Amino acid sequence: MDEMSSERTTLILADVSNEDGTMWRAVHLTGSDELVIEGHDLGPGVASAFGCSEYEFHRSLSTPETAVLRRLLGITPDADLLATVGDRFGSTSDLESFLKEHDIEGVFWNRIGD
Numbered sequence: 571m572d573e574m575s576s577e578r579t580t581l582i583l584a585d586v587s588n589e590d591g592t593m594w595r596a597v598h599l600t601g602s603d604e605l606v607i608e609g610h611d612l613g614p615g616v617a618s619a620f621g622c623s624e625y626e627f628h629r630s631l632s633t634p635e636t637a638v639l640r641r642l643l644g645i646t647p648d649a650d651l652l653a654t655v656g657d658r659f660g661s662t663s664d665l666e667s668f669l670k671e672h673d674i675e676g677v678f679w680n681r682i683g684d
Contacts, residue, residue, distance in 0.1 A: 581652040583662055590615030591623070595662040597655055605631040605639060605651065605676075607662050620682050627680035629666070635674050642672055 584595040591613015598606050610626040617623050631639065640647060643654050659665040669676070 579652070581656050583656070583659075584609075597652060597662065597665065599636075599651060603633050603636055605636045607631075607665060607676075609662060622682060622684045624684055625680070625682050627678070629669075629676045629678045631669075631674060631676040635676055638672075638674060639669070642668075 580596055580598040582594075582596050584593055586593045591611065593609070593611045593615070595609040596607075598608075600606060607629045608627065610624075612624050614623070616625050619625075636651070637647065640649070640651060643651075643658065645651065645654050655665060659668065
């Protein structure tokens with residue numbers, strides 16, 4: 571990140587640790603202005619949902635898809651996208667729903683297993 575820029579490159583949307591285990595969700599921008607949504611869960615909560623104790627996922631939007639997201643959110647290419655995402659969406663699930671509603675797929679990867 572440029573020292574003169576106040577724009578964040580990572581936004582943590584969830585970092586939870588409790589009796590169900592841990593849940594971490596973040597959104598970040600790459601150097602080529604690709605938006606990445608990622609998460610990692612561990613523990614009994616994952617086991618009750620998936621039958622194993624670990625789940626992780628990663629969705630990457632291309633630079634053109636990220637530009638479409640900016641346009642849909644009504645911000646310019648030089649505006650702080652992560653601040654807007656943080657203000658507009660309470661969770662990565664909310665962001666994912668918005669992307670689906672607007673047919674922005676990106677590339678999705680996940681892993682379920684111990």
